[in-house]
Amino acid sequence: MRLNAEFDKRVVIRPDDYTWVASPANGVRRMMLDRVGDEVARATTIVQFEPDSWFDAHAHGGGEEFLVLEGTFSDETGDYPAGTYVRNPIGTSHTPHTVDGCTIFVKLHQFAPDDDRQFHLDTKQAEFEAGLFPGQSVLPLHSAPDEDVRLERLQPGTALPSESHEGGAEILVLEGSFEDEFGAYPKGTWIRLPKGATHSPGSQSGCLLYIKSGHLAAPDLARWTATEA
16 A cells, blocks of 8 residues: 655645544554555554554564554553653564553654664653744654654744755644644644745644654655555
């Protein structure tokens, strides 16, 4: 499968665009955002678990990064409520499940081999840092040579200067409404900006964003754009 696999193009998916598809696990469905491959894939996905659902035990051949959006996600290592950010590097394994149901934003097969730190962070308990501009605050989540991951909060009425994403970027709107000169993006919108994309971010009502940048210039990406997994 190749879905939004042209990484040199801008992609915007709003909640009204969501099309949910069943996964191989009962009670688990997926909104695929981009994908190269079948069940083993370089993929960005919103995954929704019904109460008392689970995936069978599996290993992460290319690593797994996820953010819990709603409910509580669980595995052998613990229970992760909404707002928890988790990184499981290449070679790790687990059996995901949930008691009450949950929704996660997950990225698979996007780790460099030497990016081997496994950790989780409760972003609702962490303190944001002041950003470079008024009305902006930032919570760093992870940094590696080819990627930077953070949460960014914009206060109501914030307008940031134009910025260029030399290594590309992805934005998921977690709260509120985000805007730039190309449109407005409500909660749940996913935006992928290709290498070199420029825009002027802002928010009239305030918003919270997940932002991953730099990774669309990673050397490994060429392998996925050339062939399916």
